[in-house]
Amino acid sequence: AVALLWSCNPGLIGQIDQTFEFLQNNADTPPAGNCGAPPDNQGNYTYGYGYLNVYQAGLAACGTLEFGYLNGHVYDATTGNPIAGASVTAAPGGAIMAVTDPNGYYTMSLIPGTYDVTASKAGYIPQTVQDIQIFTNTVTTQDFYLQWQGTWTLLPDNPFDYTRFDCVWFDDGTGPSTYNQKVYCPGGRTGSTTEDPSIWRFDPVTQAWSDTGHDVYEDVSNYTANILRDENYANYGLAIYIISGYDAEGGGYTNYVQRYYPRTGTVQNVSTDPWPVTIGGSGTIPGACVNTPDQSKIYCFGAWESSVSPYFSNQTWEYDPSRPAGSRWQQITTANLNPARGYILAAVQGNYIYAIGGDYQYTGSDLVPTNVVERLDLTNLSAGWQARAPMPVALSQGRAFGLDVDTLGLNVPVGKIYTAGGGDWPAETTEAMEYDVASNAWNQGFSDLNIARRNHAGVFIPLCTPDDPTDLMPSLLVIGGRSGSDSPPFPQPEYFPFSCAVAGPPTASFESNSPVCLGETMQFTDTSQATPPVSAWFWNFGDGGTSNLQ
Known part of the structure; x- marks a missing residue:
């Protein structure tokens, strides 16, 4: 009734008393009651002021208005x-x-x-x-x-049921093969107290899942998967790293640093360099971990554990495989999050790491998320984490995706970060948002997920098939996670597609003011075309002379 009156007469918006009077004065007379009446004899205690007559109230509030x-x-x-x-x-x-x-x-x-x-x-x-x-x-x-701008599209169920896990895009530059240009999911939670160590692989071209036949060293949950070019690269290729994690079957936080090499199927525990962060002597899981764009280092920031106050850490640590064994972790003492938190949505955009939201308070029965966003400049670690525009809503336990101008030359929305899912514990959300790096602004109007979920996996697939703008190449992909219960079945995957264009060779084209006479200057106009645009030129005049001018 209030919405209808405010709709037809915007002058009433916010005028609570006046709106109430229109409704009260035009209500139908209530029947006689047997519980008495207020001192002003307006209505009675049995039926109130009477039955709403929105039509009459509308005529009174809006009938004389012109439109x-x-x-x-x-x-x-x-x-x-x-x-x-x-x-x-x-x-x-x-x-x-x-x-x-x-x-x-x-x-x-x-x-x-x-x-x-x-x-x-x-x-x-x-x-x-x-x-x-x-x-x-x-x-x-x-x-x-x-x-x-597109919508999220559901995929068929994957053959495994994981929550509180992650997946990662793997591409070592050797082109498509049995192991390469695939999504890898290195185990996860299968129930409240059970986990599975199986490493699964997804081919976005065929949309087929396969069990690699390999298991992680220790099955854990609540982790983030990262890619690293470590000391074994020459023999094993790129590695997928899992830092720490929760052991649901044992009931504690692990400090394992595990790695899996898809090219050779090798699985290892880096026992010389366990995850170093503890709170009150208790083990923790990182708030989030990301690898650098050149895959040379991993940065982990924030941490959480549930048994000892203050529950959260604000520390930032760097893992560098080029350091001697036993000293690969180094704390970045100038980079402390504010506030300390866990379950952070994390993304890399160029030389910046973004720490988005996360849980920052724990009451013993409830985790409270924040909407704080901070970023760390990898070229200036001493400057520490710098505040950015907060999220429109507070979220944790979701996934973020960083899309950069250097992402394989694809024509996707550059300079953007996307978030998908998460929630305010114990609830999940379908919320998906877009952040523009240049303007430092959030767009909450980005298409939401079909299924509310948190503690799910998230992957950006950077391949390009320009003939089909609706497939998974390129796309944002989310898999599994919790939706209403920590027991399976968990949600099916869904993806958000981007259109793309593969960069081809430039088409050289120049126009001149010819003919000209000897001694006169010839001018050329560059009409060359290329995607991305031409940024460098080289002239060979055939007489030994060259130029880099346009």
Whole structure:
């Protein structure tokens, strides 16, 4: 009833007493009660003020108002096709909303004035047109053109049920093969107190899962998988590292540093360099770990354990395999998180590590998330973690993806970070958001997951198939996780696709002002085309002379 009155008469918005009076004064007379009446004899204690008569209240609040009209269409900006089922909302008075019909048409009645009007639909980027003037008994037309941004698409169930685990994209530069250019999932939690050490592999081209036949050294959960070019690279290739983790079967936090080499199938425990962070003598799991873009180091930051106050650590540690065994971990004493926290969403964007949200308070029965975002400059560690724009909502136990301009030359949204899932313990969320690095701004309108989940795996697949913009190449992929229970079945995978374009050789093309006479200057105009654009030139004049000028 309140929403209807505020919709037809925006002047009532926020006027609680006046709105109440319209409803009270136009209510139908209540039946006689047997519990007495208040001193003002307005209604009685049995039936209150009477039955709401929204129609009469509406006539009283809105019947004398004059209206103007807004209509138009909502279209797909790329195809030009009408978009049915799009919402069109006018502000102020956010309850004033219309929905487009199968032809993309909408219409609404508005009190004369100035409005900001927004058109939106899931899978599209919302569009807002500001300062639209509405005049009495006049029709104003405003069309909208929405850019398609995509939606998350469900995949068939994977053959294993894992939660509180991670997966990682593996590509050693040797091209597609049985082991290479695959997603690897090195074990995970299968129930409240059970885990599975099996390492599974996913091929995004065939969308087929396979058991590698290899097991991690110790099955753990609550970990992040990272890629590292370590001291065994020449013999074994790139390694997948698992730092620490929770042993659900044993009931404690491990300090194992495990690694798996997909090229050879070798599994090892790096016993010389266990995870070093403890709280009150108790083991911990890192808040998050990431590898550097060149895969030379791993950084772990924050930590958590559930038995000893203060429960959380703010420390940042660097693992460098080039150091001697026994000294590969080094604390970055200038880089302490604020606040200390665990279960952090983490991403790498260029030379920066982003620590997004996470749990920072524990009451013994409840974990409380924060919306704090910080970043660490890998080229200036002494500057420590620097605050960035906070998330629109506080989240933990989700996944973040960093998309960089250097991601294999793909034409994907560069300079962006995406988050997917997580929640406020014990609840899960479908929330997915986009962060723009350059503007330091969050977009909460990014498409949400189909299934609410937390403690799931997250992978960015950077391959490109330009002929199919809806497949997994490239895409954000989430797998498994908790959704309502720590017992299986866990949620099926889903992915968010990006379109892409493979960079080809440039097409050289130059125009000149020829012919010219001897001694005159010849000018050339560069009309060459390439993706990405040409950034360097080399001229060979055939007489031994060269130039790098455009």
